[in-house]
Amino acid sequence: MVSRRGRGRPRGESDARERITAAAVHEFGEHGYESATIRAIAARAGVDPALVHHYFGTKADLFAEAAGFPLRPDVDVPAILRGPREGAGERVARYVLESFERPEVRKRGIMLLRTVIGSKLASPVVAGFLTREMLPRIAGALDADDAQLRASLAASQIVGMIVARHIVKVPGIADATVDELVDRIGPTLQRYLYE
């Protein structure tokens, strides 16, 4: 998403896109993910709601753009889960761990996690996105009555892993290879998701 931002576009479009992104940051911050509307974001940016949809797609897409996280786990993880069930836990673990080896993902991911967990104010915004968009899509890719709990359990291990490896930098986990961690975490995710 980031690479799309204002490159080689007519000046008027680039201006409108920037106004919309700024308005989105404001509206999401003020009202939380669930209550913020495309209509209100468009009004604040002084554009038609249709233009917001045209440039950014859905509210989830616009949020991802506004949050600046160069990864779409809300899209990618369900895609992984639509593949073969065998080894799905390991593929999800590898997707997350390898993504966080990329400096731009790690930097932005740490910032987002610090903000969500550290600030009472910011928590509801990302938490709203997580619970309204990401987890339902992951749960939707599972075939189980307790799909929501299963998706949330997997998310809890993934968040705990990122916090341990990249924020608290716990010995053992911080210095393990991606392969070692996939070996340990993969079966956990597989069990939470399917067993």
Place this chain on the structure above:
Amino acid sequence: MVSRRGRGRPRGESDARERITAAAVHEFGEHGYESATIRAIAARAGVDPALVHHYFGTKADLFAEAAGFPLRPDVDVPAILRGPREGAGERVARYVLESFERPEVRKRGIMLLRTVIGSKLASPVVAGFLTREMLPRIAGALDADDAQLRASLAASQIVGMIVARHIVKVPGIADATVDELVDRIGPTLQRYLYE
């Protein structure tokens, strides 16, 4: 620990204890857990180092007192692991989850987690305690070459669970019972620790 604080003690002792705790908060905050010394804390409080040991025990004990967390996982979890290996993962999961049902543990635990994860400054203090005291003691209760990694993996799932249930309040996990979560998380901890 909290209930011991300044109740029914001679005024001089209560004063000295409060000065020591305040000095500890300062020294841990300034130098981090690893570099802070009982000697420097005693000097700042204007007392003999022996008195700090007499009132508070080890550096870990003093840290627990200064942090005000009404739980000693660095003592309790190794004690649990010294029991029968079978069901140890579930007992650890239950210990953490049931402790966090107590409002005073939950409130203080959330505050500590928010601070550790949310603040670059505070992270090294609690992270230092975690990696110098808690994880080595848990690893010490395990009989494995990779005990440090095993202890850290269990910690990552526990932290992820507390964040999901009590900070982000993820649906599915936030509204599950302790028993339901022990059923799901227990086997994960058991596998990380022993399998």
